[in-house]
Amino acid sequence: MFKYLFAKNEDIPAGSAAVFFGFSAIVWFVIGTGLGSFNAAKLAFPDFVTGNMYFAFGHMRQVHVHAVIFGWISMAFAMAMMYIAPALGNNKLWSEKLGLWNCMFWNVGLALGLTVLWAGITSGREYSDFPWPIDLYLAVFVFIPLALNVWMTVLNRKTQGIYTTNWFFIASLFMVIIVFLVGNSPEFFHLSGLTEAYLTWWFAHNVLGLWITPVAAAIAYYTVPKVTGNPLYSHRIGHLHFWSVVVFYSTPAAHHLMSAPLPEWLKSFASVEGVLILVPAIAFVSNIMLTMKGKWYMFVENIEIRFTITGCLMAIPLNMQGGFQQTRAINWYIHGTGWIVAHAHLALLGFSTFLEGAAVYLGLQTIMRRKLYSLTLANMHFWLLLIGFTIYWVSMTIAGLIQGAGKIYEVPYIDVVIAEHPYMIARWIGGTLVFVGNVLWLYNMWMTARKGTEVPVGRMPHELSYER
């Protein structure tokens, strides 16, 4: 990859940037889930690696979150955009060279950002923890160049219309830049008090709602029709999904602070809008499920489809939780408990990761024209992720319900901690399975690049049978 950084744009093979992004994303996923497993071990066994500032839970928790969101998920998005946007525009990426540099700056900036977070240098704002110089760096060297590259690719397309996936890509890139700059504005302009607290959650909500959720869905709009060969069930439902994301998903930020002293009208409004998140969610899931018509055998046989459909199926409980847990009727019970932690992992590790995983599997095989090295390893990756995640989600949901009960029955807090202990151990086991699965994945993709069977031009990797 590095040899192309200083090559002429025309001399860089198409897809180089996507490959660079793809492998970077997997490496960050291994790092991020490794940190997650480590942190979970500390919650289960508090004296595991103790007495050192750099291995204290409070120093490592945010590193896990940011490695996963800005390393794994966002880089997998960039990877998907770099090969899907041109594929759908029947053209080439606007600038491979910009893409490669974008990936370079991204890796460097993220490594720097995570290092300072690790040292405890933080803005003290959840999800926007990076200090403001890092925020500015990420805006200028990460998100804006990525957006420029994708926008120019779509503008220079050779097709007449723009396919659903690309609407989401270009709109989400626009929205994430706005969200990133506005959400971090309390740090740039030294805003304080409730405004700062509210903007913290405005950022946290919108980075999920206008970046992670729609882009993950957009990827499924590409992978499912592409791999199954079925056309998208309905573009009209795609429209409904797109517009309801823009209108409904951008408004409920205040529902993260339902029991905080925000203006009551704002909480009520956010809560109603929060339920309406079910509109894009149902539109998306039904559209994908109906696209699968006649090809359900691929859910069993094909690794990309299995990942994608599993992710889409997880969107059902995800959005049922998401739509209702933020209403006043339910939120008072589960707010601030492990239930929310389970929900956040259902969104990022369940729904979103499974869709991106499929895009990275498909993309790396397609661009490198190498068939997957080992289907067995891919199957193991899938099951380790799914079983590990399920253990995690179930144990944290139960722990959250215990915490909720402890909260309302005014149980001494230490009794809640004692009652949660077995679930903390289960959470650590689940997280470790996910980590192990990702290590296998990295090895599998590396071996695919080195030793995968060559895929002839014009064929899909899954159309080839294994020679081994």
Added chain:
Amino acid sequence: MAGFREYKVGTRIFALALGGSMCITLLFPASDMSKVSATDMALEKQLSAGRETGFNLDDPFLQGWNKPLGVELTVDPKTNQPMATAMTVYVYQKGTPFPSGILHPRVLGAGVQELSVEQGHIVDAKKDAGAVFAISKGVYNGQQVSYIDNLTATKGWTPDDVMHVAKDSDISEAGKGKTMFVREGCWWCHTLLPEQTQDWQVFGAPPMLGDFNGESPTAFGSDRKAPDLLHVGSRNSSREWMMMHFFNPRLVQPHSIMPRYDYLWGDKDASGQAIDFAKWRAEYDEYREGKRVNPPEVPSYASNSEIRGLIDFMLSLK
């Protein structure tokens, strides 16, 4: 270039939809929240914590640099005469940045702003010279309102005057402590936000709208794995307990899952002796295995240690 020729209507609707959503979620709440006046709690918090306790250029490594000191005054620093009632003042020594409410009095909200500017003379405070602040009571539109009083302007008390009469035990390094609270990620488990629905009995009164004006970051926390701390100083004011609990939480609470914060003691204890952490841990392990009857003694902390600030901050959370 294919451009957006079929998408003229779509792009306009997109701008309208997103713009509308930004109005409702940013503009309206911001104008609503900016009308709220600061309460006593908000004034206390920003005066004790200083400008920012997250990353900022005055304290880029979150070491607690350039933070104000809270001082419990029992004698008048000018005349050295004992005062009728003790008062808490906040000392901003030369170069210590002022909190938002003093830099931008508008942040304090109607009433508090007017009194702080007109009677408290906060706009006269100069960072280069330092200043001493306190919370005073005044009357605005017939109502009693607390405001920030710049004692350097109204009484002529300079930071040096106050520090001259203050003993170490009168000084609170809560600003440094809040920095430690942010840096060490205490707020990943301990919220600073009793919830409005059911936390009254155990964790105390939930905060109100005006309790945060001028504070940054608010560090509410979202994932409560441990007790809420907004009023912890009212529940437990024992410095001794705090010291043992921070050094090794399992000394006072065997089931605690809190990490040990012994590293906040630094290298030396209160008497300037080097702390032998390895020996302490070995002895503690013996105690845990039942080979010792008592756990080893927790070293007393140096007055300039990080843990001192953190304990001061805990005790300031009333």
